[in-house]
Amino acid sequence: MSTTLITNISELTTVDPENRVLHNAAVVIENSKIVWIGAATEAPSADETVDVEGRAVLPGWVDSHTHLVFAGDRSAEFEARMAGEAYAAGGISVTMEATRGASDDQLKALVRQRVAEAVRGGTTYLETKTGYGLSQVEEARHARLLAELREAGEIDAVTYLGAHLVPPGEDAQTYTELAAGPMLQDVKDNVQWADVFCEEGAFTADQSRQVLTAAAEAGLGLRVHGNQLGTGPGVKLAAELGAASVDHVNYLDDEDVDALAETWKSWDPSERTWTPGTVATCLPACDLSTRQPLAPGRRLIDAGIEIALASNCNPGTSYTSSMNFCIGTAVLQMGLSLAEAIRAATYGGALALRAQEEVGSIEVGKRADLHVLDAPAAIHLAYRPGMPLTHSAFRAGERVQG
Ligand SMILES: N=CN[C@@H](CCC(=O)O)C(=O)O
Ligand SMILES: [Zn+2]
Numbered sequence: 219m220s221t222t223l224i225t226n227i228s229e230l231t232t233v234d235p236e237n238r239v240l241h242n243a244a245v246v247i248e249n250s251k252i253v254w255i256g257a258a259t260e261a262p263s264a265d266e267t268v269d270v271e272g273r274a275v276l277p278g279w280v281d282s283h284t285h286l287v288f289a290g291d292r293s294a295e296f297e298a299r300m301a302g303e304a305y306a307a308g309g310i311s312v313t314m315e316a317t318r319g320a321s322d323d324q325l326k327a328l329v330r331q332r333v334a335e336a337v338r339g340g341t342t343y344l345e346t347k348t349g350y351g352l353s354q355v356e357e358a359r360h361a362r363l364l365a366e367l368r369e370a371g372e373i374d375a376v377t378y379l380g381a382h383l384v385p386p387g388e389d390a391q392t393y394t395e396l397a398a399g400p401m402l403q404d405v406k407d408n409v410q411w412a413d414v415f416c417e418e419g420a421f422t423a424d425q426s427r428q429v430l431t432a433a434a435e436a437g438l439g440l441r442v443h444g445n446q447l448g449t450g451p452g453v454k455l456a457a458e459l460g461a462a463s464v465d466h467v468n469y470l471d472d473e474d475v476d477a478l479a480e481t482w483k484s485w486d487p488s489e490r491t492w493t494p495g496t497v498a499t500c501l502p503a504c505d506l507s508t509r510q511p512l513a514p515g516r517r518l519i520d521a522g523i524e525i526a527l528a529s530n531c532n533p534g535t536s537y538t539s540s541m542n543f544c545i546g547t548a549v550l551q552m553g554l555s556l557a558e559a560i561r562a563a564t565y566g567g568a569l570a571l572r573a574q575e576e577v578g579s580i581e582v583g584k585r586a587d588l589h590v591l592d593a594p595a596a597i598h599l600a601y602r603p604g605m606p607l608t609h610s611a612f613r614a615g616e617r618v619q620g
Contacts, residue, residue: 222247223264223616230255230596231276233565233579235490237557245275247586250614253357255582270609271278274596277561277580278342278611279541279585280567283499283528285379286324286332286346290316292533296507305447307419309534310383311349317350317360323416332531333372336539341529341586342613343577344567348405349379352406354396358404365408371614375571377411377441378402383428394425398432406436411462411571415443416452423451428460434596441574445469446510456480456496463526464572465499468510487524490574492555494599499526500562502547504536505564505579515562516553526566527559542599542607549600556597586615600616 230243232255244261247255254262272606295599303402317325329346335343348360357380364376380397384390400490402412412433416426420443430440439462444452446466456464458476464478481495500513518525527548531539541563548559568578577585591598599607610620 219248219402220266221253221264222266222268222477223261224268224270224588225258225261226269226271227258228272229274229596230580231274231560231596232453232581233489233561234581235276235563240251243353245580245588247612247615250586252580252582252584252586255447256578269278270590273609274598275580276589277564277589278589278613279340279563280343280571280573280578281336281341281529281531281541282345282463282526282567282570283501283530284336284344284346284539285349285530285532286329287364288313288317288533289320289324289328289506290533294536295534296546299509305510306446307383307415311386313518313533314352314383314385314599318356322359322363325349325360326367327355329363329367332373332539333367336529336531337611337613338608338620339540339542339613340589340608340619341539341541342589342611342618343374343573344569345372345375345377345411345571347377347379348409349382349413352380352383354401354404357401357539361405361408372478375411376409376411377413378405378433378438379413379415381404381414381426383415383420387454389423394421394428398429402429402432402436406438410439411441412438413441413443417447417450419447423455426452426455427459428481430455430461434459441465441570445474453477461496462572463497463499465528465530466501466504467513470514470517475517475521475523478518480525482522482524485524490512494524494569494572494574496510497524497566499528499570500548500552501530501536501540502544502552503530503540504530506547507537508535512547515548519554519558524566524569524576525562526570527562528567528570543604545599550603551560556600560596586612588612590620
C-alpha cells in the first residue's frame with residue numbers, strides 16, 4: 219500500500235455533485251484511488267509528496283469519442299475543404315484503403331502514438347473505435363488489436379463501428395446484414411460498445427436500428443453518430459433505443475431536443491442518482507474542421523440534457539486529441555461557462571461511457587485521474603487558448619505525464 223500527497227494546489231476543480239472549487243487544497247492518493255481531499259494545511263502525511271507549486275488541478279479529461287485505428291493521410295482533403303469543398307462521408311473509404319494495408323504492429327504503434335499524444339494533453343480515460351476496416355476480417359482485426367491495448371491498460375473502452383460507411387461497390391442492405399450478423403459476432407467479445415453512423419450517405423434509420431438492435435442483443439452498450447451533416451433520424455433513434463450517447467448533434471429540431479430531454483427525466487443531476495439518459499456529445503474540433511455550425515451545447519444544457527465534450531480524433535474530420543482546445547472553444551464560442559465545459563469533458567464523458575462511478579470527478583473513492591495545469595486557475599484554458607497548459611497528469615494514481 220503506497221500513499222501520495224499532492225499539495226499546494228491553488229485551485230482544485232472537483233466536478234463533484236456540489237461543483238466545489240477548493241483553494242489552497244491537497245489530495246491524497248492511495249494506490250489507484252483518491253482517499254482524501256481538503257485544505258492543504260490539514261492534509262495527512264503520505265509516503266510521497268508532490269508539490270504542484272500553486273498550479274490548478276482538475277479531473278483528467280475523459281475523451282469519450284475517438285477513432286485512433288487508422289493509417290494514411292487526408293491532409294489534402296482537409297486543405298480542399300478549407301478552400302470551399304464540403305465534407306462528405308465518402309472520405310472514410312480513403313482511410314479504409316490505407317488502414318487495410320497496415321500490419322498489426324504498424325496499427326498498434328500508430329494507436330499508441332496517438333494515445334500518448336492524448337495523455338500529453340491531460341486525457342486519462344479514453345474510448346476509441348473500429349470503423350476503418352469495413353470488412354469482417356478487418357473489423358475483427360481492429361477490435362482484437364484494441365482489446366489487447368485495453369487489456370494492457372493503455373485505453374479504457376472500445377467501440378465497434380462496423381456501420382461507419384457502406385464500402386464502395388457493396389450493396390447497402392447486404393453490408394448491413396453483415397455488420398448486424400457475422401461481423402458483430404466476430405467482434406463482440408473484444409468490445410464494450412456498438413456505434414453506427416446514421417446519416418445521409420452512411421446508414422439509414424432502419425439500417426442503423428438493425429445493427430444497434432443486434433448489438434444490444436449481443437450485450438453491447440449503444441452509441442450513435444447522428445445529425446452531423448443535417449437534420450435526420452439519428453438523435454431520435456438514439457433516444458428510442460436508450461443509447462448512452464448520441465454524438466455530433468449539430469442539426470437539431472425541437473423534437474430532437476425534446477426526445478433527448480425525455481431520457482433525462484429519471485435522473486437527478488444534483489444527487490447524480492437514478493438512471494442516466496442519452497448524453498449529447500459535442501465535438502467542437504470536428505465542427506470547426508468540417509465548417510459545420512458548432513453543436514448547440516448551450517441549448518442542450520438549458521433543456522436539462524447532460525452533454526459531453528470529446529475530441530473525435532480521426533484523420534477525416536478532426537485530427538486532434540486536444541481536449542484543452544475543445545474546452546477553449548466551448549467557452550469562447552459555444553456559450554458554455556468554464557465549469558460547464560470542464561464538467562462536460564470529465565463527468566459528461568464518463569456518463570457517456572457509463573463510467574461515472576469510476577472516473578470523471580475528484581471524489582474520495584474514485585480512480586485517481588488528475589490533470590495538473592501549468593496555470594494557477596483553470597480559466598487559463600480559455601484565456602490562453604493554444605498554449606501548452608498541461609503540466610502533468612496522473613492516471614489511476616500513476617504519473618503518466620510530466
Ligand atoms: N462521422 C463519422 N465519422 C467520423 C469521420 C470519419 C472520417 O471522415 O474519416 C466522425 O466522427 O466525424
Ligand atoms: Zn466519430
